[in-house]
Amino acid sequence: MKVTPTAIPDVLVIEPKVFGDARGFFYESFNQQAFNEATGTNHQFVQDNHSRSAKGVLRGLHYQIQQPQGKLVRVVRGAVFDVAVDIRKSSPTFGQWVGIELTEDNQKQLWVPPGFAHGFVVTSETADFLYKTTDYYAPEYERCIAWNDPAIGIQWPIDLLPSLSAKDQQGLALRDAETF
Template identity: 60%
Template sequence: MIYEKLEIPDVVLLTPKVFGDERGFFMETFRQSEFERHCGNYTFVQDNHSLSTHGILRGLHYQHDKPQGKLVRVTRGEVFDVAVDLRQSSPTFGQWVGVTLSAENRQLLWLPPGFAHAFYVTSQEAEFQYKCTDYYNPGDEHCIRWDDPTLAIEWPMMEKNEPLVSEKDQAGKTFKESLKFS
């Protein structure tokens, strides 16, 4: 596995070594000891799997009282995945980073606790899987609008239409209004 720190150094892109032949392929997607060495000492307690169609945008989501670190990947299709630093003590506070994750590139993205997360589906469909460092807590979920002018995220929209978002996500707060981390 290759671990690459991105523009926000606590966000890490993981590229697995893939071994393949005419029968198919094999790759290791997670090894606790290597993950700890490159990303920190975290334990995952919950795995999630979602399916979304083209043009769907989910996020920017986070939990404040019980923040979740997330190790995310796409097993079918392609998404543009975004992490926003909400840690006020961080030198990258208020900055975002985005990468394309796909079944083809097989990359994973690590977002530590203290980040908002979103993804936009650029393929016909995308299956998105992620490991979390804390349990989902519906009473603690927060959302920042995907089109927040302060963040000015450069989404790779394929059409001139706005993405499809849930009513809950459409009602998200602005970055300025949202809860932040110390």
């Protein structure tokens, strides 16, 4: 596997070694030991999640203020623009974001450590999005930062108003949100 730091060094792009030929492809999508060695971390994953969304659906920016989750995310069908926002007050990159296109074809994964808000928008007709988490979902601790907070300035690659859940429509500005 190839691991590349992003502009926020704790957020990592992971590219598995893909073996392909005319029949198709094979790759190991996750191996705990290889992940820990390649990332220099020692996180254990406890939950796998799968979402399917239509074009223009934007989910996020989500995080848990207690039981913070690290997320290893990937797309197995379609394409998304995936974003991580550093919400660790003591970090030199607090309030900054990184984004990457994840597709079924590029097979890239993104490691989003605890202490980051996370979101994505679907850029294909539909997308199946898979993610592993380092802690269990705890709705009482879930928080949401507004996807369009001008203080963060995420440049979403869409030219329409995204489709948001009721919860995501209530997202707070970073300055008003609970952070780490």
